[in-house]
Amino acid sequence: MGLATEHAPAVWELSKDMAPALRKLGERGDIIRTMQKALGPQSGERDPMSFQIHDGAPETPIVGRVVDKHLSDELGENLTVVLDGIDGWTHHIAGIAPERLEDARSGSIIEIGPAEAAARPSDRTITAIAEDGIYRPSRHLEQAKFEGRVPGGDYEGYVDAHVRRLEALRRAGIVERIDADQWRIPDDLVSRAAAYVAGRDRQSSVRVLSPVDLGKQIGSDGATWLDRRLVHGETTGLAPVGFGHQVREAMDQRREHHIERGDATRSRDGRIFYRRSLLATLREREVARVGAEMAERKALPFRAAPDGESVSGKFTGTVQLSSGKFAVVEKSHEFTLVPWRPVIDRQLGREVMGIVQGGSVSWQLGRRRGPNL
Structure with missing residues (x-):
């Protein structure tokens, strides 16, 4: 381990980093045991080398099923999630704000990605729209419709996105909500918002792709995550082992379910055609x-x-x-x-x-x- 050096027979020098290194190794062992326990019976099929422990937000998005989530600290300010990824790895990601995992349950399919960028155009837009330190969504909506530059013409959705940003900044104590159509904005909103995000840059972004597990999706009468992958032909990123293999099998079963229900047909050459607007x-x-x-x-x-x-x-x-x-x-x-x-x-x-x-x-x-x- 490189933590001790023999200078002469029975004469050893211990590295000054020995204690923290051994402590970190012990913590890693505890984490791996937690991950194995979360996987349950499947843990015996997984190579411990496929366990990946993230110190912060992952550098690239990870898609998988939630096998465990628990508090990371005694104050209850952060959660740790164990994710069985479609990439064949089992991921341990700590330091996630509880509200980001509120809709994720055991078995839910989620995507965890890198932290959001500190600089946001929405902060600059809010500052530009504000008059005398007051931002009004109704005024923003009028201006957006007048300029006509919103893609798809969803002006309400465009303004709603800015209001959601203000809600996040309100919780951080940066802005104040006066009423449904008035927000008090500081002159230095852009710099303060950037500093706030920079202080939380270890926070992962979380998106719930499916609230229900694979088994329930196969026979569901609703539009599932599996359906979106089938309709768009998404098979990339699925490992041939672990959860990636389980997703492939579930997609095959869901496809057969649609054929039996008349929502899809198989041609003689084996191609699958799904109902329009499935x-x-x-x-x-x-x-x-x-x-x-x-x-x-x-x-x-x-x-x-x-x-x-x-x-x-x-x-x-x-x-x-x-x-x-x-x-x-x-x-x-x-x-x-x-x-x-x-x-x-x-x-x-x-x-x-x-x-x-x-x-x-x-x-x-x-x-x-x-x-x-």
Whole structure:
């Protein structure tokens, strides 16, 4: 190990780094045992050399299933996640903010990547839009529509992204939310936001790709992570061993499931053709089924919200489906389920209004609503 040198028979010099090196080696052994325990029966099939321990955020994105998550410190400010990657490695990643793993459960498929860049154009845009230190989302929306430079024309979604950024900065004590349409912005917002991100640069970015495990995805009536990989022909990055091999097998089983259900056909040459707009069709099926089940419990009729329709009512909660997370919007005589977005969370228990567009919702928040709403 290079921690001791023999100068003469029975005369040894111990390295000054011996104690910390042995301590680090012992900690690594403890971590590997934790990873083996998290893998359960599968641990015997895994080579300990395939265990990768990350000191901070991974340099490149890692996709895999959550096999364990636990507190990294006694204060409960950070979590550690053990991820069984599709790359054939088992990853141990510590120091993740709990809110980033809130929707991830054991078996969930997630992507963990490097920390977000410190410099953000959104911070500069917010500063430019603010007048006398006050940023107004409604003013930003008006200007965005006037300039017409937002890709895809999703102006509400564009402004919502800036509001989400402000929410993060509010939690850091950098900005202040006055009301739904007013934020107090410091003159040095850009530099303070950059310093804040730099101080958290070990924080990994986390994206939940599927809240349910592979087994439930195979027979699901919703649009799953496996479906997105099948439709787009994504087979790269799947190792022939470990979880990568399990994903390949699950994709094969999911493909056969679609053929049996008539959602896909196999040609004579073996090529697979999927139903047009398969993901949207599956999402609609699952929402209809879950909506009907909820209607029985609520004793309130469920009505699906078709694309292009305006929805309004009280935001009463969320429901996690294979197709994603959905918001529950209720009126006195009916309720509906619409795709959830983070910006809606702070409106819980309030009246909301939005337009369903392409499998998402453009929420119109912070505006004055008429008595009919």
